[in-house]
Amino acid sequence: MALQKMKRIYIYGLKKDKDRILELLQHRGVVEIRSMLKEDGIFRRTDVTHAKESSEKNIAIVTQALEILNSYVKENKSLLSALKGRKEIPEDIYTSFGEKHESVIEIAKRIITLSKKIAEEKADLIRLQTQTEILKPWVSLDIPLDFKGTKYTAGFIGTLPGTWTLDEIYEKLAQFMPVDVEIISATKEQTCIFVLCIKDQKDKVFETLRAMDFILPSLSTEKSPAEQLNDLEKQIEDIKASINASSEELKSYDKNRDDLYFLLDYETIRTERYDAIGKLLHSKNSFIITGFIPEKDTRQIEEELTSKFDLAVEITEPKKKDDVPVLYRNNGFSEPLEGIVNSFSPPARGEIDPTMVMSLFYYVLFGLMLSDAGYGFLMAVGCAFVLYKFRNTLERPMKNTLKMYLYCGISTVFWGIMFGSYFGDIFDVVGTTFFGVENMPIIPPLWFFPVEKPMLMLTFCMAVGILHLLTGVAMKGYLAVKHKDYKSLIYDVAFWIVLLISCVLLLLSMKMIKDILGINVTLPNAVVRIAEILAIISAVGIVLTNGRESKNPFKRFLKGLYALYGISGYLSDVLSYSRLLALGLATGVIGSVINKMAAMAAGGVFGPIIFTVIVIVGHAINIGINVLGAYVHTNRLQYVEFFGKFYEGGGTLFKPFGMHTKYYKIKE
Amino acid sequence: MKLLNEYGIAFALLGAVLAALVPGIASAKAVSMGGVAGAGVITEDPAQFGKVLILQLLPGTQGIYGLLIAFITLSQIGVLGGSSDISFVKGLLYFAACLPIVIVGYSSAIKQAKAAVASINVVAKRPDQFGKAMIFPAMVETYAILALLISILAVNGVSGLNI
Numbered sequence: 001m002a003l004q005k006m007k008r009i010y011i012y013g014l015k016k017d018k019d020r021i022l023e024l025l026q027h028r029g030v031v032e033i034r035s036m037l038k039e040d041g042i043f044r045r046t047d048v049t050h051a052k053e054s055s056e057k058n059i060a061i062v063t064q065a066l067e068i069l070n071s072y073v074k075e076n077k078s079l080l081s082a083l084k085g086r087k088e089i090p091e092d093i094y095t096s097f098g099e100k101h102e103s104v105i106e107i108a109k110r111i112i113t114l115s116k117k118i119a120e121e122k123a124d125l126i127r128l129q130t131q132t133e134i135l136k137p138w139v140s141l142d143i144p145l146d147f148k149g150t151k152y153t154a155g156f157i158g159t160l161p162g163t164w165t166l167d168e169i170y171e172k173l174a175q176f177m178p179v180d181v182e183i184i185s186a187t188k189e190q191t192c193i194f195v196l197c198i199k200d201q202k203d204k205v206f207e208t209l210r211a212m213d214f215i216l217p218s219l220s221t222e223k224s225p226a227e228q229l230n231d232l233e234k235q236i237e238d239i240k241a242s243i244n245a246s247s248e249e250l251k252s253y254d255k256n257r258d259d260l261y262f263l264l265d266y267e268t269i270r271t272e273r274y275d276a277i278g279k280l281l282h283s284k285n286s287f288i289i290t291g292f293i294p295e296k297d298t299r300q301i302e303e304e305l306t307s308k309f310d311l312a313v314e315i316t317e318p319k320k321k322d323d324v325p326v327l328y329r330n331n332g333f334s335e336p337l338e339g340i341v342n343s344f345s346p347p348a349r350g351e352i353d354p355t356m357v358m359s360l361f362y363y364v365l366f367g368l369m370l371s372d373a374g375y376g377f378l379m380a381v382g383c384a385f386v387l388y389k390f391r392n393t394l395e396r397p398m399k400n401t402l403k404m405y406l407y408c409g410i411s412t413v414f415w416g417i418m419f420g421s422y423f424g425d426i427f428d429v430v431g432t433t434f435f436g437v438e439n440m441p442i443i444p445p446l447w448f449f450p451v452e453k454p455m456l457m458l459t460f461c462m463a464v465g466i467l468h469l470l471t472g473v474a475m476k477g478y479l480a481v482k483h484k485d486y487k488s489l490i491y492d493v494a495f496w497i498v499l500l501i502s503c504v505l506l507l508l509s510m511k512m513i514k515d516i517l518g519i520n521v522t523l524p525n526a527v528v529r530i531a532e533i534l535a536i537i538s539a540v541g542i543v544l545t546n547g548r549e550s551k552n553p554f555k556r557f558l559k560g561l562y563a564l565y566g567i568s569g570y571l572s573d574v575l576s577y578s579r580l581l582a583l584g585l586a587t588g589v590i591g592s593v594i595n596k597m598a599a600m601a602a603g604g605v606f607g608p609i610i611f612t613v614i615v616i617v618g619h620a621i622n623i624g625i626n627v628l629g630a631y632v633h634t635n636r637l638q639y640v641e642f643f644g645k646f647y648e649g650g651g652t653l654f655k656p657f658g659m660h661t662k663y664y665k666i667k668e
Numbered sequence: 669m670k671l672l673n674e675y676g677i678a679f680a681l682l683g684a685v686l687a688a689l690v691p692g693i694a695s696a697k698a699v700s701m702g703g704v705a706g707a708g709v710i711t712e713d714p715a716q717f718g719k720v721l722i723l724q725l726l727p728g729t730q731g732i733y734g735l736l737i738a739f740i741t742l743s744q745i746g747v748l749g750g751s752s753d754i755s756f757v758k759g760l761l762y763f764a765a766c767l768p769i770v771i772v773g774y775s776s777a778i779k780q781a782k783a784a785v786a787s788i789n790v791v792a793k794r795p796d797q798f799g800k801a802m803i804f805p806a807m808v809e810t811y812a813i814l815a816l817l818i819s820i821l822a823v824n825g826v827s828g829l830n831i
Contacts, residue, residue: 343799451740454824458817579813585820586729586736593739596748625732628725635799636806 004294004327011289013311029658030297035279036290043281048274065108073254085393086665137185138225146220154202156195164191265661325654334359336404345649367411369583369630374423376412420445424591465577472645491545499538505531594618676759680745683766688738691773695731698781705785709792726805730777733816765822772815780808
């Protein structure tokens with residue numbers, strides 16, 4: 001339930017040490033650099049946008065090159081790569097990478113050029129192939145396509161639509177004899193013809209031909225079609241060879257893939273450093289670093305810096321108006337849930353870290369919703385296995401997610417045993433179908449079957465809800481104490497807690513409620529009387545005090561009255577916990593449906609095999625749907641019902657100046 | 669009356685079948701709405717698949733709740749084995765007990781899908797806000813859960829009545 005204490009840090013250093021100091025800070029990754037001081041006549045900030053741009057440009061080039069490379073050579077990335085985390089490499093590779101830097105950029109540029117070249121050549125190839133298609137019908141013609149005639153003759157080369165026979169064409173041209181017609185080729189779609197006539201008749205023949213829908217070929221060649229085709233084929237061969245060579249060369253850069261990825265990281269580190277430099281104040285010979293540092297790291301950094309360089313370090317308390325960054329400090333039990341809090345919003349200034357309190361309920365609520373020992377066991381064992389197998393390489397966020405599901409799984413096993421659900425009712429079904437066991441259930445629940453006593457389960461869920469809500473209100477009280485706002489502690493917290501508890505007691509004393517819930521508690525009359533009095537006192541107190549920010553007494557009273565109406569909100573909040581029952585039942589009942597379906601198919605020789613297949617597939621789907629449901633609704637109960645009582649968030653996470661690489665981890 | 673009593677089981681079965689049918693249809697429609705929106709996001713940013721999938725599946729639960737009620741009813745009225753001796757009144761009661769999930773399940777699935785689509789758009793633009801985006805469709809689901817609860821309690825309660 002706590003956050004790391006943050007301090008302001010000022011480092012005053014000499015310009016000659018700047019790069020080494022920054023490098024050291026980047027390696028340690030414990031200082032968030034922020035600009036806190038104003039520029040003046042001596043100390044100025046430098047503009048780093050230009051330097052940053054060049055890095056960002058390099059990142060863009062390499063990313064594009066990698067994309068191209070991946071489309072040519074598939075990267076052998078297994079599913080497990082997410083678990084293996086970033087690869088560790090020694091620092092000297094990083095420092096010596098500067099020399100390689102240019103050549104890697106060249107490779108990336110070369111990859112992009114090659115891919116452009118291939119694209120262009122492919123377009124060329126298509127153009128040439130179309131030409132070949134056009135020329136093919138003309139292959140037996142031994143004069144060029146743009147032949148227009150000789151001294152005394154005129155020639156027409158072209159196509160007529162549809163199939164024509166020589167006789168048909170001669171018939172049309174009979175009046176212009178002497179005419180020579182040759183059919184070069186004929187298909188259903190077109191007839192390619194060569195017509196030779198006397199020059200004087202040229203125009204008339206052409207007109208007649210036009211009347212027959214004669215078209216000149218869309219391609220003119222100086223060589224004969226056969227020769228031209230030969231040329232084209234050669235060109236096509238050349239281009240194909242060139243494309244092949246280019247893509248082979250491109251593929252050969254597969255061996256540089258690691259370098260390309262590393263360059264991305266290298267540039268990321270550089271941009272991070274430029275960002276930091278942009279926030280520093282420089283004078284001619286010195287510079288100032290300002291920022292935030294967690295208190296626990298102050299001593300180590302101070303010692304290391306002062307022992308290595310000539311500089312001064314100043315650590316001070318953050319100022320009142322500082323937007324102090326948030327760094328969590330939680331034990332292994334609560335830590336996995338920091339991500340859940342973050343996806344709501346990190347705690348703002350003056351708020352407390354709700355992770356610890358939330359974790360007490362989170363696992364319980366999740367377990368209640370999934371509530372099947374079998375599913376929980378699979379989840380817990382799966383997560384534990386991965387956590388153990390990849391314990392050295394897992395990245396922290398992944399580790400936390402797995403740990404969260406591990407704890408959720410354990411809680412699910414617990415509630416599953418309490419409510420007697422093991423993959424639905426798999427033991428009973430297997431027992432009756434295959435072994436003829438008769439006395440059911442084989443494993444009785446430790447507590448009760450929710451399907452048989454839904455009202456009891458509902459009561460229990462609401463009790464859990466009331467506890468959860470009261471904890472939320474109590475957290476508000478804790479905050480009030482922390483801020484020494486004792487008025488709020490009494491008016492907004494104590495009154496409400498008293499009112500809520502006494503209302504619950506009064507409800508329990510009513511016969512109708514007892515009948516509905518099917519519980520049998522008799523409260524002593526004195527308790528009921530006291531509850532009544534307390535409820536009235538606290539309700540009056542709420543009406544009188546909850547509108548206290550208004551000066552006008554009438555307005556104040558109305559606001560107080562409205563605040564009291566907020567009790568209906570508590571009612572709906574409590575009812576909201578009935579989802580624990582509904583989702584819990586959903587898991588169990590769907591599980592039993594699957595088992596029942598499997599049992600129906602279990603007869604015959606292959607029965608057991610079909611049974612197993614249905615059970616495995618069915619439960620796999622059920623586990624997926626219900627884990628999703630449990631996750632979403634646990635979050636909802638935390639965000640809406642619980643956080644609604646005391647937590648708003650709105651802080652910013654601590655983002656230290658460090659090496660936030662994606663592919664490699666640089667080991668010092 | 670005796671003649672009528674033979675139709676008791678028919679009403680009970682009608683309730684059960686509607687519980688599986690109506691929310692199922694709605695959920696299929698709802699999930700497809702999410703799928704259409706999600707597919708658009710994936711073309712831009714394939715890395716968001718996991719988040720988008722969760723949002724798409726959220727309005728799918730109504731179909732499951734309907735199935736749940738259908739199954740409980742079927743086993744209570746003896747269609748899945750056992751005696752199916754149900755009076756006319758009891759049949760009508762089962763039918764009525766199924767109605768909350770039939771009606772609320774249908775309407776809430778479609779409404780939830782609209783919220784889910786909006787949330788998918790949030791994830792497309794700001795993937796870091798997934799936690800908040802997820803809550804909006806989950807708020808709609810509350811009412812489906814309440815309807816489910818009443819249907820469960822009512823079906824269970826009817827089976828205990830001696831009429």
